[in-house]
Amino acid sequence: MNTLEIQRLNKSFGALNVSQDISFSVAHDECHALIGPNGAGKTTLIHQISGVLRADSGDILLDGKNITHASVSQRVQAGLGRTFQITSILPSFSVLENTAIAAQAKSGSSMRFWRDAALETDLNETAQATLERVGLADRADSLAADLSHGELRLLELAIALAAKPKFLLLDEPMAGLGRTESAALVTLLSNLRGSLPMLLVEHDMNAIFQLADKVSVLVDGAIVASGTPDEVRADPIARSAYLGQGAA
Amino acid sequence: MTDRSLILSGVLFALLLAAPVLLPLIGESYLLGLIIKAMLLAIAAISLDLLIGHGGMVSLGHAAFVGIGAYTAAIGLENGVENILVLLAMTLAMTGLVALVTGILALRTSGVYFLMITLAFGQMIYFTLTSLAAYGGDDGLTLWSLATLFGSDVVQSGSGLYFVVLGTLFVTWLGIYRISRSRFGRVLRAARDNPERAEVMGYPITRYRLIAYLIAAMIAGVSGLLLVQHAEFVSPALAAWQRSGDLIVVVVLGGLGTRNGAILGAFFIVIVEEVLGAIIHEWRLIYGPLLVLMVLFAKGGLSDLLDFKSSRGTAP
Numbered sequence: 001m002n003t004l005e006i007q008r009l010n011k012s013f014g015a016l017n018v019s020q021d022i023s024f025s026v027a028h029d030e031c032h033a034l035i036g037p038n039g040a041g042k043t044t045l046i047h048q049i050s051g052v053l054r055a056d057s058g059d060i061l062l063d064g065k066n067i068t069h070a071s072v073s074q075r076v077q078a079g080l081g082r083t084f085q086i087t088s089i090l091p092s093f094s095v096l097e098n099t100a101i102a103a104q105a106k107s108g109s110s111m112r113f114w115r116d117a118a119l120e121t122d123l124n125e126t127a128q129a130t131l132e133r134v135g136l137a138d139r140a141d142s143l144a145a146d147l148s149h150g151e152l153r154l155l156e157l158a159i160a161l162a163a164k165p166k167f168l169l170l171d172e173p174m175a176g177l178g179r180t181e182s183a184a185l186v187t188l189l190s191n192l193r194g195s196l197p198m199l200l201v202e203h204d205m206n207a208i209f210q211l212a213d214k215v216s217v218l219v220d221g222a223i224v225a226s227g228t229p230d231e232v233r234a235d236p237i238a239r240s241a242y243l244g245q246g247a248a
Numbered sequence: 249m250t251d252r253s254l255i256l257s258g259v260l261f262a263l264l265l266a267a268p269v270l271l272p273l274i275g276e277s278y279l280l281g282l283i284i285k286a287m288l289l290a291i292a293a294i295s296l297d298l299l300i301g302h303g304g305m306v307s308l309g310h311a312a313f314v315g316i317g318a319y320t321a322a323i324g325l326e327n328g329v330e331n332i333l334v335l336l337a338m339t340l341a342m343t344g345l346v347a348l349v350t351g352i353l354a355l356r357t358s359g360v361y362f363l364m365i366t367l368a369f370g371q372m373i374y375f376t377l378t379s380l381a382a383y384g385g386d387d388g389l390t391l392w393s394l395a396t397l398f399g400s401d402v403v404q405s406g407s408g409l410y411f412v413v414l415g416t417l418f419v420t421w422l423g424i425y426r427i428s429r430s431r432f433g434r435v436l437r438a439a440r441d442n443p444e445r446a447e448v449m450g451y452p453i454t455r456y457r458l459i460a461y462l463i464a465a466m467i468a469g470v471s472g473l474l475l476v477q478h479a480e481f482v483s484p485a486l487a488a489w490q491r492s493g494d495l496i497v498v499v500v501l502g503g504l505g506t507r508n509g510a511i512l513g514a515f516f517i518v519i520v521e522e523v524l525g526a527i528i529h530e531w532r533l534i535y536g537p538l539l540v541l542m543v544l545f546a547k548g549g550l551s552d553l554l555d556f557k558s559s560r561g562t563a564p
Binding site for chain 2: 050077082090097106109110
């Protein structure tokens with residue numbers, strides 16, 4: 001069964017076709033990587049999936065439900081989790097509260113005006129457990145603004161996971177990470193793999209070949225090759241378009 | 249959990265509670281009127297702090313809701329509605345309605361554009377009030393009869409009105425504090441910190457902001473209603489943008505998003521006006537530089553100056 005289905009997605013800005021008839025699907029136990037050179041339309045595609053941009057035509061199905069016309073927040077409520085390429089957190093909140101408010105979105109109404117949200121143990125427990133999962137538990141009480149870049153990338157992931165998503169959209173999770181931090185994040189993501197379907201947009205080829213079950217290559221707004229990492233590595237179109245000699 | 253700002257709140261409210269008993273003993277009962285004035289300013293300022301301090305929405309039209317509240321009460325009184333509870337319901341309905349319409353439009357913007365559009369709506373309301381010829385137009389209207397509580401004049405003047413205003417201040421202060429720490433307030437703060445993130449956490453933030461805007465407007469309307477009871481007079485000046493500016497000064501001076509900031513700011517402004525005004529006729533020449541110094545050297549407001557940092561309405 002497919003958790004995410006992209007069907008014949010088209011998007012253009014004036015004469016520029018940034019998404020051309022894009023179709024692919026991600027199975028419930030799959031990590032699907034999306035690669036492509038800069039300007040290939042990866043970010044535009046991510047924006048269409050997360051709801052920041054609307055597709056001109058085509059459909060997006062999450063867990064069988066059509067979310068093509070849903071708003072950003074409705075898609076999150078429907079189970080879409082995402083991380084940002086450029087870290088996006090709540091700087092004046094503690095690490096725990098950043099994670100707890102993400103859990104809050106999926107735990108009953110937030111139109112509650114009296115009870116102290118910081119004392120809601122179930123939210124705090126979910127948040128704490130999520131922070132332990134990503135290895136940030138010892139920073140729970142720190143102000144998010146005080147975290148290092150590597151820690152922020154982990155918080156970004158914790159925020160997405162705390163909402164218990166059905167699907168995870170990872171927009172360059174390794175961006176700006178050092179070799180060790182990157183390796184740690186790959187380990188973390190490979191632990192999630194199998195239980196949580198993911199779409200991974202990444203430049204780090206090592207990470208992709210370690211994590212991805214399937215790889216799609218996006219060039220000039222169209223998918224030019226798709227298959228297992230080994231198939232794509234061997235595909236002459238994909239190699240000439242993107243991988244180049246170095247990855248051969 | 250002991251919290252120094254909570255102790256300060258206790259002291260403030262204890263003083264306000266004791267004032268009607270203590271002040272006459274030292275023969276200064278005229279000060280009660282001044283305290284009522286400061287409390288009414290504090291009520292409106294607390295509601296504005298929900299928008300600015302917690303929601304990051306800087307409105308330059310908040311006084312318009314004080315004006316709407318006051319005029320709703322005045323027009324009701326002129327037309328024979330005397331029960332203060334009925335007038336309260338009318339005020340809440342009227343400010344809520346106007347806030348709903350203006351809020352939906354204003355909240356399509358943010359930052360300086362939000363400031364401009366709330367200023368524009370505020371001025372529209374101001375000019376609407378000046379055009380109410382039957383109710384005094386530019387000059388305003390003196391009220392010959394005031395609201396009653398089921399026929400009793402207990403809510404009209406003296407200590408009865410004093411305690412009604414004090415009670416309203418307490419309920420407002422407690423309510424906004426609870427809201428700021430609730431789930432709703434947390435989402436509001438998240439939207440202030442990083443609107444895109446809050447949206448991608450699954451919160452339709454405009455809805456949360458609109459509700460905060462409605463709550464703030466209705467509270468400001470209640471302060472307008474009580475202002476009528478106290479001043480026995482309404483004028484469009486209540487809704488002028490300068491008054492909205494004064495409210496922002498109160499909130500910023502007191503400390504944005506703090507537990508007691510709006511109350512401290514309101515009393516500070518009223519006291520400074522009164523003291524300086526008694527000393528020198530051109531008191532505003534001193535008032536201006538004083539505000540500049542306050543903002544420069546006490547960025548966190550009076551709350552921060554007193555080192556009650558733990559009361560900040562941010563992360564617990």
